[in-house]
Amino acid sequence: MKTVIISIGNEITSGHVINSNAVWMAKALEPYGITPDRILALRDDEKTLAVEIRSALKKYELVLITGGLGPTHDDVTKPVLVKVFKTKLIRDKKTLAMVKACFDKLGVDMPAINEGQADVPKGAKILPNKWGTAPGLFFKTDVCLLFALPGVPYEMKNLMTAEVLPQIKKRAKGGAVARVLLRTIGVGESALSEKIDNLGPLGDDLEMAYLPTMGMVDIRLTAKKRATIKRAEKKIMKVIAPYYYGRDDDTPEKVIGDILAEKKLKLASAESCTGGQFSAKITSVPGASGYFLEGVVTYSNSAKTKRLGVKKMTMVRHGAVSSHVAKEMAQGICKTSGADVGISCTGVAGPTGGTEEKPVGLVYIGLCLKGRAQVKEYRFGEDGRARNQARTVRAMIKWLLKELSAI
Incomplete structure (x- = not known):
């Protein structure tokens, strides 16, 4: 099916919101052998929308629209669809009851403006929205199916799954891929x-x-x-x-977790320059409590000494950003937590704090696996603090995955 996805909203065209709806929709269509021919992002401008929608109805067999179905002045999708299909808005009692029920469930009074969400174009099939207040709309011409869905991702995904994809499945000619x-x-x-x-x-x-x-x-x-x-x-x-x-859906942190669980190993982390981002990655996997004991952020020198047992003399001789400190951090977190595997990092994330000897982007990662400690040095450069932190976390995960896979 020739397909176009149209995402509507000034927040998208201005770059303040990522067009995640279009990405999700395109992926959802793939099992039915459909790859969108075009993806558009349009402002909340009635004239432009009318032109594009009229054009889409002639060129495509499937038109998917998200956004602009709310009750405020900048929600212009419904008025445009009324013009395009030469119809009028009528109030739907069932939809009004659903909108009121949604507010009752939240325990708040419904603003009068929300009654307008029950006004739908005559001739359109209403797609009940059990997850929000804006119903979806379905128009059918001799050559095209048009679905208009809310812009809220949670609502759009549920409506797409419950109402839109079953319709597409009946008509898709390409077959599953x-x-x-x-x-x-x-x-x-x-x-x-x-x-x-x-x-x-x-x-x-x-x-x-x-x-x-x-x-x-x-x-x-x-x-x-x-x-x-x-x-x-x-x-x-x-x-x-x-x-x-x-x-498919595997991630490095999930595979790390699978190996740790299979081998009955416990992991702990000690971070400095990444501020806990490594442990956040590890614990993003459901069930991480089964193998991840703890993650500490020992940002100051005193924390490294008190919490991990890094020797003061080590820091005096080599500095906090050094292979020696990274090694003692990894060993220390294993000792204090009782973990089989300890990983650490210390570095200069930037943009300031670098020296000629230890420039911005210099990072040391320590790994202690069953009592054997190793250290790696990385020089990521001056690409910004956030990027250096992300690179450090990725390097930690990559190295940990490699070592665990070799057990």
């Missing part, structure tokens, strides 16, 4: 591409895409037949095995 995501860490996109290119053709029906993020590259394989993907995956795994850590 097979897809797999092979996830790698510690190798660049170019190097990975070169290794895979040397394998030769992987399948006529296969679509392959590289999706790089900081320190990681995902390889997305898409085909109409799952057998095509299996054959390609078998070939690709021969060259990506050293960097491969999981597939």
Whole structure:
């Protein structure tokens, strides 16, 4: 189905809000063999919206709209749809009752302005919104299906799943597609591409895409037949095995947790320059309490000494940002927490605090695994504090994953 996604809102076009709705919708369509031909972000301008929607109804078989269904003056989607379909707004009693019930559930009085959310274009099918106050709308022409959904992501996702996708499933002609995501860490996109290119053709029906993020590259394989993907995956795994850590929804921190749980090992962390971001990553995985004992932020020198047992003389001789301190931090967190695995970091995140000897971006990571302590040095450069912190966390996770995988 030829498809366009239209996201409406000044907050999107001004860059203050990321257009996450369009991303989610596109992914939701993929199992039905649909890839959007176009994704638009438009301001809350009635004239522009009317032009684009009229054009979309002629060019596409499926039009998905999000945003602009609220009760305020800048919510202009409904008035535009009324003009485009040459109809009028009528009050729907069932919708009004649902809107009132939503406010009653919250225990607050409903503002009079919200009654307008029960005003819907005559001729449109109402898509009941059990998760908010703005109902979705469905219009059908001889050649096109148009769905208008709320801009609130939680409401949009639920309405899309409950009301829109079942309609699309009935009409989709392309059929379901097979897809797999092979996830790698510690190798660049170019190097990975070169290794895979040397394998030769992987399948006529296969679509392959590289999706790089900081320190990681995902390889997305898409085909109409799952057998095509299996054959390609078998070939690709021969060259990506050293960097491969999981597939589809796996994350490095989840795989780390799986290994720790399987091996019955306990982990603890001591962070300085990252301010707890590593432990936040580890504990983002459900069930982390089964293997993660604690994460401490020993930011000051005194905290490193009192909490972790780092020797004062070590800091006097080598400084807080040093391989010696990182090593003692990792050993210290193992000793004080009783963990089997301890990981630490200390560095100069920036933008200030660097010296000629210890510039901004210098980071030391310590890892103590079953009593054996190691340290690695990294020089991330002056790319900003947040980026240096993120790089440090990624390096900690990468190294920890590698060491645990080798057990």
